[in-house]
Amino acid sequence: MQYPKNLKTITESKKYEMVRLLAEGGMGQVYEASQFGAEGFEKTVAIKTILESYSTNPEFVRLFIGEAKLVADLVHENIVQVYHLDKFGPIYYIAMEYVDGINLEQFIQTHISRGMELPIELCAFIISRVCRGLEYAHNKRGRDGGRLGIVHRDVSPKNVMLTSEGVVKLTDFGIAKARQVMEQEEGEVLMGKVEYMSPEQAQYLETDCRSDVFSLGIVMFELLTGHHIFETEDLYETLNNVKRKRIPRPREFRPDLPEDLEKIVMRSLERDLKARYQTAGEMGHNLEYYMYHDRYGPTNVTLSNYLKKHFLGKPADGHDPHHTSSETEQLPAKGSSDTDKLLAHRADTLFGDELSKARVQGRKPAK
Ligand SMILES: Nc1ncnc2c1ncn2[C@@H]1O[C@H](COP(=O)(O)OP(=O)(O)OP(=O)(O)O)[C@@H](O)[C@H]1O
Numbered sequence: 001m002q003y004p005k006n007l008k009t010i011t012e013s014k015k016y017e018m019v020r021l022l023a024e025g026g027m028g029q030v031y032e033a034s035q036f037g038a039e040g041f042e043k044t045v046a047i048k049t050i051l052e053s054y055s056t057n058p059e060f061v062r063l064f065i066g067e068a069k070l071v072a073d074l075v076h077e078n079i080v081q082v083y084h085l086d087k088f089g090p091i092y093y094i095a096m097e098y099v100d101g102i103n104l105e106q107f108i109q110t111h112i113s114r115g116m117e118l119p120i121e122l123c124a125f126i127i128s129r130v131c132r133g134l135e136y137a138h139n140k141r142g143r144d145g146g147r148l149g150i151v152h153r154d155v156s157p158k159n160v161m162l163t164s165e166g167v168v169k170l171t172d173f174g175i176a177k178a179r180q181v182m183e184q185e186e187g188e189v190l191m192g193k194v195e196y197m198s199p200e201q202a203q204y205l206e207t208d209c210r211s212d213v214f215s216l217g218i219v220m221f222e223l224l225t226g227h228h229i230f231e232t233e234d235l236y237e238t239l240n241n242v243k244r245k246r247i248p249r250p251r252e253f254r255p256d257l258p259e260d261l262e263k264i265v266m267r268s269l270e271r272d273l274k275a276r277y278q279t280a281g282e283m284g285h286n287l288e289y290y291m292y293h294d295r296y297g298p299t300n301v302t303l304s305n306y307l308k309k310h311f312l313g314k315p316a317d318g319h320d321p322h323h324t325s326s327e328t329e330q331l332p333a334k335g336s337s338d339t340d341k342l343l344a345h346r347a348d349t350l351f352g353d354e355l356s357k358a359r360v361q362g363r364k365p366a367k
């Protein structure tokens with residue numbers, strides 16, 4: 001066989017085999033899958049399929065592909081990497097890095113349902129990592145050297161994943177913009193997570209990276225206190241809350257929170273754009289200063305050990321001798337039945353529905 005001297009194109013399409021359904025999200029399904037290559041090469045990936053009603057809407061597809069192109073080259077430890085976007089029959093799908101772990105909503109809800117305190121230092125660590133992922137994406141430049149102007153627009157606990165190795169990863173970059181088209185067309189039923197919107201987003205004003213900072217502030221408040229600031233059962237009331245409800249102080253719900261952390265939360269939640277953190281990097285820096293300036297703060301290994309111990313039923317094997325955080329110790333011992341339930345939950349692939357119910361039932365709205 002004659003080989004071309006200079007390879008120009010490869011047109012073979014990739015081969016994936018679905019291993020199991022992981023979840024059903026608002027836009028389609030997420031599978032664990034195997035990608036196959038030459039001579040038995042196999043790699044675990046996640047495949048996210050986009051519902052046919054979305055895949056066949058030309059305006060959705062235009063925006064979806066436009067944004068996917070923008071975020072295609074995002075490669076950062078704190079971002080779930082997209083490998084490939086393609087079409088199978090009428091359905092678009094995205095192949096991406098598979099995350100062996102849990103999402104932040106599961107992390108929060110499991111603490112609440114077990115009556116465990118959310119671990120303050122680790123919560124600060126998790127948010128600091130999301131800040132660094134956001135900062136990288138916000139600053140990403142294209143081939144011509146100009147800023148791409150990437151804004152996530154859907155920073156929420158379900159889109160933050162924690163790997164069993166203790167790495168925090170933000171996912172679903174570039175999806176929210178296209179999704180909005182469908183929401184506008186199909187009305188309120190599909191209107192996504194308004195409770196994590198910034199006031200600018202809720203008013204359909206122009207958004208920039210500071211909008212993601214506000215959304216992350218809402219997530220951080222919930223992560224530290226177990227309370228959601230704006231959420232109610234009614235979509236419009238929630239939207240109104242985002243626009244004008246008084247923002248409570250986290251210490252009203254959890255008096256043991258360090259004041260320095262409270263200040264960081266409150267600054268990320270400033271409705272006045274000029275008073276808010278101007279960048280996610282600035283917020284990340286303040287969190288890192290809080291965690292590390294006078295002590296050996298939490299690391300990936302601390303988070304990994306914590307997740308393995310309390311969530312994943314794996315031995316905590318990372319070496320973390322300096323971190324003597326008593327909060328890991330003060331937690332009530334993990335009931336094995338809870339762990340079983342959580343793992344079964346994943347295996348059953350039902351957490352889309354079940355957790356959102358748990359969310360409504362388990363979460364106390366902030367007064
Ligand atoms: N790369 C991945 N690896 C492993 N699990 C993933 C991956 N991406 C998403 N998931 C899991 O699948 C779930 C569903 O994701 P999906 O983005 O479809 O919906 P969602 O984020 O839960 O909600 P929404 O539909 O509002 O975006 C996530 O909550 C997460 O737990």
Ligand SMILES: [Mg+2]
Pocket residue numbers: 025158159171172
């Ligand atoms: Mg998602």
